[in-house]
């Protein structure tokens with residue numbers, strides 16, 4: 001997507017070839033980002049020449065949507081393909097977060113240049129096309145949530161809610177981007193709770209995402225099963241106010257840590273119950289850079305897409321989290337159209 005910028009980085013760093021590969025079932029987000037291809041293969045990126053996508057014969061049919069012209073790799077053994085590609089290269093770029101030690105072993109140490117940080121940074125700001133895709137992804141997610149709420153009366157366990165959501169996603173041709181979280185009553189005090197065969201009265205945190213055409217959504221709503229008691233209502237409104245007050249801070253030039261601090265102070269007496277960072281970048285991966293947390297000095301840039309998800313977790317009692325993803329800009333834009341008013345089912 002930002003091939004020219006990446007090629008400039010290769011030139012600046014004197015890298016002759018960047019190798020990205022997917023040789024097992026593991027999805028390589030950077031390879032997909034640069035080529036639109038997400039199956040077995042190797043993507044070679046050069047400073048001036050067009051990139052090459054080499055795939056085994058059996059995968060060639062999957063390359064029809066790739067943005068890089070694909071070739072069937074000429075040698076039978078993978079190490080021979082790599083040796084061929086790199087035979088004239090003095091400096092070889094790798095993604096150290098993905099390249100295994102066994103893979104790097106084939107090269108001399110002083111030949112290698114880690115470009116993982118550059119790739120992460122490239123992906124942190126989105127192109128218009130990416131933002132449009134993420135908007136479409138969110139539309140599907142919003143739909144799934146609305147349908148789930150309208151069917152809520154018939155669920156008798158957290159697992160049933162999650163299963164319904166997952167199947168609603170499949171009906172729309174998408175999959176979950178992470179395991180759907182449904183946490184009711186005291187379970188909601190655990191941010192990454194795994195759905196159980198119970199559904200408790202009280203507040204219920206639903207945190208879910210879909211992946212559509214490679215891009216993820218991530219949304220959380222807290223609903224009330226039965227009329228909320230006073231404390232539940234109070235905590236809900238404190239979290240909602242904190243979340244909404246942060247939206248306007250997702251502007252270029254803002255330091256990530258400052259937004260996190262503002263969210264904490266907006267939670268007032270509940271701030272000690274906010275036990276995670278305020279947000280994270282999102283795109284092809286659910287969690288991308290930058291994080292919005294106390295230690296993060298990153299300055300936000302235009303067209304980053306970042307979550308805003310304060311929460312209050314009172315152990316053994318209750319929890320509330322409200323999360324939206326925001327496109328950073330002069331006027332920050334929330335991708336979800338779901339209401340943040342407390343829904344009682």
Ligand SMILES: [Mn+2]
Pocket residue numbers: 218219280307309323
């Ligand atoms: Mn999130």
